[in-house]
Amino acid sequence: MKAILFFPLLLMASFGFSQTTVNGKVVDQNEQPVPGANIVIDGKAIGTTTDFDGNFILETSEVPPFQLNITSIGYTEGKEEVTETGVTLTIVLNETQTFLDEVVISASRTPERIFESPVSVERFGLKEIKTTSSESFYSGLQNLKGVDVNTNSLTFQSINTRGFATFANNRFMQLVDGMDNSAPGLNFVLGNLVGMSELEVKSVEILPGASSALYGAGAFNGILFMTSKDPWNYQGISTYLKGGATSQDAAGTNGYYDFGIRAAHAFSDKFAAKVNFSILRGEDWHANNDIDLLNPGRTRIDPAYDGLNIYGDEVSTTLDFDDLAVPDLPDGTTQALPSGTIGSALVSRTGYDEADLLDYGAESVKFDGALHFRPFADDFEIVYQARVGRGNTIYQGANRYSIQDFIMQQHKLEIRNDNFFLRGYLTAENSGNSYDTRFAAINVNRRWKRDAPNPDDASEPSWFGDYARTFIGAKLGVVTPANPTGIQLDDATAHAAARQAADSGRLIPGTPAFENALTNVITDGNLTTGAKFIDNTKVRHVDANYNFSHLTQDFAEIQVGGSFREYVLNSTGTIFTDVDKPIVYGEYGAYAQLQKKFFEERLKFTGSVRYDKNEFFDGFLSPRGSLVYTLGEKKNHNIRGSIQQGFRNPTTQDLFIGLNAGRAILVGSAPNNPDRYTSSPILLSTKGRVLTGQSSVILTGRDAYENAYSQSSVEAKNPTTVNTPFVKPEEITAYEVGYRAQLGKVAIDLSGYYNAYKNFISNTTVVVPLYGEAGDGGLSLLALKNGDFQAFQTYTNSLADINSYGATIGIDAKILGNFDIGGSYTFSELDFNQAAFPDFRTSFNTPKHKFKASFGNTDLFKNFGFNINYRWSDTYLWQATFADGDIPAYGVLDAQINYSVPSIKSVFKLGGSNLTGHEYFSAVGTGNIGSLYYLSWAINP
CATH class of the missing domain: 2.60.40.10 (Immunoglobulins)
Structure with a gap:
């Protein structure tokens, strides 16, 4: 409207x-x-x-x-x-000699040249947006030095710096015109899915490393700042259209297009307005890896097979066939067989391929508008801004989620001038028709046939019951439809016959019966019967800053600021433990910074400190101090050093999640959250029913934290009890040194860092016995032996000493007149003793070595330019809640040529990403990333 x-x-x-x-x-x-x-x-x-x-x-x-x-x-x-x-x-x-002359704001909340910045900073401006070889400016950020981009899907890329990255990258903050662009319920940024149109971007700045002293708890690993064009200085109508194709072995060749339009006008020196609209559609990267990660040798013929991108086969149980030889066998068996007669086996249900469960159509639709009012026709301005984005994508967290019709909107009112700002904004998300593909498969299977026998109705068919009955008959040589000859079958043939019998009548993808069942499941928000997740979480945020430099410039530049944030979690119990009502909690902070120059302005000191308080935790101070010293007669060299303490509050999910993810139940550890979570009834084994006289039990989150064994000890057959402390804020002490030089048309930027972590927020997987007390030495051990246990993922802090360090060097130059050439190398290393903490997974997820290079010319000849980018990543270990595994080394080549036609105010660009066609992936479980080719036409960009 x-x-x-x-x-x-x-x-x-x-x-x-x-x-x-x-x-x-x-x-x-x-x-x-x-x-x-x-x-x-x-x-x-x-x-x-x-x-x-x-x-x-x-x-x-x-x-x-x-x-x-x-x-x-x-x-x-x-x-x-x-x-x-x-x-x-x-x-x-006159053209500036190097990128070090460009002005940034993020490092100190005040304009300064990159050359003078007290910390590392990367910038992507209008020139880089125009010349990027990637299909979008956001994808082009992966060519900046020290920046990691993990591709979740075609429309969802996750940016990170300096390690510890996942797709739910809550250690990295993204600000769009000062607004935190994280989805408040998911608690992380969905790339640029609901971000900013390419025509609207004025600049992007990335601040690697901890920045808590100025930006608070979310700025732990780094910050990305996107700044839009204002309607005063960037007026008129501009548009672009991109068309092309994606190419992937699993998906074939599919169409891709991206369209955007921007309109802005200053109606007077007091009022201006702008609007933007963009839409992108394409085929997402298909994920079809069928390896069983836990047992790589297994295939679909193995009874316990669990494929990576096959869902529903996570439902498994150990079948004791001797114990299950019951009276309804055709040979009249009336009692359990002696132990060892047939034996036992771990058996999983037959799953569905990911492609059977979701639509790979990717879409991003974005709209934003702003009204700017300058009542006095000077720098005092009142701004109302609204952003609304809707998208379809795939998110990989504990499971693979089909994000359908997801909507996020932000509304901001800001008052500002050159010396201060006061802004308040609301961020609200609506999960739309999004659902969990794993639970979609699990509950489609269950709608057709229940997992285990019904203790109240033995005549009701069950999948594991049918499997066990057929397998036992096949091994005993009983004549059955699956074994009409009545001969005794070998194990492999008996298992195949049992699966065939249990799957008889199974819902087949593409049939009306399957599609109807899938539709019913993905629209059901109860994960015991459905797969939909419901999220209408909101965040209300207010922050302010005042720069006193115009009053104190003879002494120093001084600025102060603060913020307040309130979370309103509303998932109706599908994600958080908010079954009865929304969960509301808040946090606030305040900061001050002083900058002063000495020794003929060659030495610049920057000192800042921030205090933050979350209602669940003690307050925390985040100080930062830095020195920059400029050397040389032309002041074209400088060295810098900084030290900062920072912190990260536990996320909304760390605190309040209560979600059965299939392989484990996730329970957050806010002070009252473990008691808020209660499980659905969990069925006991036959032996468990005999021992307890119960057919099922209900667990609470408290059991996970106080009545559990560590998973690694259970797997090692040496069960050890573990009491898991509740989570508290994570802390960091970050050290950085650097050197910058401007040598004519050559720029050098070198930095090194060392990060020491304390109370590192982590997940641990524990095993809760369904009867007995952990450590009782008796009944609980029988529960483990009988398979009567439930895995939980808890949220806590590691006692381990965790450190990371690394270095980056970048060199950019102009050669042969007007050619731009650049290259960078990044080294990253984790310092952690895994053997001493076997249950702890750092999720460092960062290659040790990375190399990037670029070569181009914006004016090779009249109106014609080109750009080439190459990036190489070393192999690395990926750890995440969905799956762990090694990422092979890969190299990617992107390129574009562009031609300007001034008479029609147009720029045409032809380009492609991953031109070599060598498919790669940056996380275990995602689809392989293929090639993308495009032709774009931009008018008045």
Whole structure:
């Protein structure tokens, strides 16, 4: 509706009365036009921007004389005096020598050159967006040094720096125009699925490493800042259309398109507005790995087979065939056989391929709009902004989730000027028709035939009952439909006959019966019978900052700020333990920073400290101190060093999750959460029923934390009890040193870091006996022996000493006149004694060695440019709740050529990602990443 109302406004005449008109053109030192340059009246928030040909018209009520400030990314700042109305100006901007001249804000919350930044920072600006060889600017971020991008699906990429990455990457923060872009219930960023349109992005900054001192608990591993174009300086209508194809062995060749449009207009020097819309559709990467990770030699003919991308076969049980030889056998057997007659076996149900359970159509639809009001026609501004995104994608967490019609919206009201801002925003998500593919398979199977025999109705068919009955008959030589000859079968043949008999009448993918059952399951939010997850969680956030530099600049630059956040968890019990009502809790923080220069401004000190308090934990101080010293007669070398303490609060899921994920039940450890969770009835084995006189039991989350054995000890057949402490904030002490140099047209950026962690937040898997007390030496051990136990995943802190360290070097240069060439190498290492803590998984998930290179020219000849990117990753271990395994080394080549047609204000680009066609993957369980080819047409980009 906002878009519908806004478009007519774009057609209205400006209602401001202009007294002065300035015409002009902005060119570079080679007399080539500079599109998108900002022209602003000095000391005023009044300005315009150049068009595709570098031309501009500035209409203002200001009366000459006044000065214009002209800026554009990649160029030095220009200034021009206007002494009369109606003048026509030609303004020349000189290209900056290196990327170190570019200005960033994130490192210190104040503008400064990358060269002067006290910490490492990466920047992706308008030039990089235009020349990226990737299909999107967001995908192009993976070519920045020190940046890791794990591809979850076509529309969901997870960015991280300095290790400990998962797709639920809650150690890394993403801010879009100052708003945390994390989905509040999922508690992590879904890439750019519901983020920002390519036409709207002004710049992207990535701050690697801990930044808690300025940005709070979420800024633990790094932050990505996306800043949009404002409607004052970036006016007009622009659009793009990309079309192409994806290619993958598992999926074949499929169409891909991406369309976006932006409209912005300043109606006067007091009011401006903008809207954006974009839509992307394509075929997601199919996941079809059928390996059994726990037992790689197993195939589908093995009774306990559990395929990686096959779901439903996680439901398994140990069948004691001697004990199950019951009176209804055709030969009249009336009692259990002596132990060892037939034996026992672990048997799993027959599962379904992932492709049978979800639609691989990927989609991202984004809309945003903003109203900007400057009541005094100066830098004081009031902004209302709304962002709404809807998407279909695949998320891999504990299971593989089909994210369908997921919606996230953000609404922000901000008051600001050059010295302060006060903003409040609301983030709300709606999970739409999303569901868990593993539980979809499990419950489709159960809708057709229950797992175990019904203790109250022995005549009701059950899958394991049918399997056991057929297997026993086959081994005893009993004449049955599965063994009409009545001969005694070998184990493999007997198991095959038993599975065939148990699967008789099974729902077949593609049939109406299967599709009807699947539809019923994925629309049912009860995971005992369905697969849908429901999430309408919200976050309310307020933050403010005041920069006193205009008052204290003779002494130092000083700024202060603070924030408050309230979570409202609302999953109706499908994710969190909020069955009865939403869970509400909050946190707040405040910070201060001082910057001062010494020794003829060669030494810059930055000191900051932040205090944060979550209602469940004690308050925490995050101090940071840094020094930057500039060397050389031309001040073209500097060295820097910083030390910071930071922390990370447990996430909403660490605290309040209560979810049966199939292989384990996940229970968070907020002070009252273990008591809030109660399981569905868990059926006991036959022996368990005899021992206890019960057919099922109900467990609580408290059992997981106080009545359990460690999983590793049970697997080692030496059960050891474990009491798991509740989770508390994770802490880090981060050290960084670096060196930067500007050597003519060569820029060097070198950094090294060492991170020491304390109270590292971790998951441990424990085993709860269904009867007896852990450590009783008797009944609970019988429960383990009989298979009567339940696995839980708990949330706690590791006692281990965990450290990580690494280094990055990047070199960028201009050669042979106007060619851009660059390369970077990143080293990352984990320091952790796994043998001393066998139950702890760090999920470091980062290659030890990475190399990246780029080569291009924005103006190889008139209106023609190109860019080539190559990146190589070493092999590494991937650990996550879905699956663990090794990621093979891989190399990826991306390239693009572009041609500008100024007469129609257009840029055409032809490019592709992974041009060599060698498929790879960055996490175990995802689809292999194939190639993507595209042709794009951008008008007035």
